[in-house]
Amino acid sequence: MNESLLLTIAVLGGTGKEGKGLAYRWAKAGYRVLIGSRSSEKAVTTASEIMELLEGSSSVVGTTNIEAAQQADIVVVTVPYSAHRNTLESVKDALKGKLLVDTTVPLVPPKVRKVQMPPAGSAAQEAKEIVGDDVEVVAAFQNVSHEHLLGEQEVECDVLVTGTSKKARVEVLTLVEATGLRGWDAGPIENSVVVEGLTSVLININKEYGSTYAGIKITGASNPAAGSE
Amino acid sequence: MNESLLLTIAVLGGTGKEGKGLAYRWAKAGYRVLIGSRSSEKAVTTASEIMELLEGSSSVVGTTNIEAAQQADIVVVTVPYSAHRNTLESVKDALKGKLLVDTTVPLVPPKVRKVQMPPAGSAAQEAKEIVGDDVEVVAAFQNVSHEHLLGEQEVECDVLVTGTSKKARVEVLTLVEATGLRGWDAGPIENSVVVEGLTSVLININKEYGSTYAGIKITGASNPAAGSE
Secondary structure, three states, rough: OOOOOEEEEEEEOOOOOOHHHHHHHHHHHHHEEEEEEEOOHHHHHHHHHHHHHHHOOEEEEEEEEEHHHOOOOEEEEOOOHHHHHHHHHHHHHHOOOOOEEOOOOOOOOOOOOOOOOOOOOHHHHHHHHEEEEEEEEEOOOOOOOOHHHHHOOOOOOEEEEEEEOOOHHHHHHHHHHHHOOOEEEEEEEEHHHHHHHHHHHHHHHHHHOOOOOEEEEEOOOEEEHHEEE | OOOOHOOOOEOOOOHHHHHHHHHHHHHHOOOEEEEEEEOOHHHHHHHHHHHHHHHOOOOOOEHHHHHHHHOOOOOOOOOOHHHHHHHHHHHHHHHHOOOOOOOOOOOOOOOOOOOOOOOOOOOOHHHHHHHOOOOOOEEEEOOOOOHHHHOOOOOOOOEEEEOOOHHHHHHHHHHHHHOOOEEEEEEEEEHHHHHHHHHHHHHHHHHHOOOOOOOEEEEEOHHHHHOOO
């Protein structure tokens, strides 16, 4: 039995398309997945939908954000930035000693093509301020068009992983591989400003060049863990 | 006669490998290029070296940073961050009404793997503060290993172009194409934090994965101007 099968991942805001796509890929890879939502009813529906897509014996359960955070080893937050602070504050007590993965991009509508970071420096650094010292925070998946994750097609976008320690980044790189994407250790949590801000750059490229799913790939380096170049 | 032949580009700090590579590619594309340096003697030597590499009738002249800025239509600054402010202040009066292209990455040794931006938000925004309202500022080329530019090989790195107006970005995208690289309009000057910071991310990837020239490519979008993808 693979070690990953022993781990439980909570996906907070898992009823949105971002969270649902990640939950689907992790369940498919053998992780036990908890879908969290403010409404446990909605979470149960999403969990059923994912189970149906998987047609197998995977474990996806829907519940509230708080219960999901309490029962998980790794907690992934996939809510819109407007719900970021409230969600984190509501689950804060359940996070102690755990790993928090933040996928949030702090877009400020209507000017989503312009990088506008919060005073903490980035959404991930803001998360770290909220959850405190007992929680490792890693930022990842900010540039991926998550709706692609619900299908089987290859997602043409690498995942840049920043975080509060190398150990935590390595743990999340394993989660990235499990989704079928290629991840890269992109350094300390302070570097999350680059990856979050890159989403505004990609939105700008989509608008300027008529594309929908602009992404990035790292070139000139090889990543043995991902088994591809 | 191509319009580009009428334009003169000053490359300040053009004796460094970054500036020299860009100067070589622009001269090769038909632009008149002025190499600027604090020492006009060094600049003259570099200009001769480039002329030798080109083996042709191109125009590359070495002079001081100030004279180069005065005589050029477009001024490109390629100095290390430690000389950024002083260089810009020394040529400021010569820039009025012109286009400034900033290639600077504000690395803070020894922690060059960590994004550490100046109070203005980025080196490019700092440049804008220094040169004032009469100068359009565009940031570009921060992620390219410029030593590659002196050879003929394809450089596996796209150029993200941010700047104070769309018109100025489009002008610089033409300069990017002239070097043989693929450029993208990456939005307003505030987005330069992403592109400058990406250099620290790429340095981190080089150190973690044993590579030397990690770069990035935009995926999922096509760029007719560059005629590729």
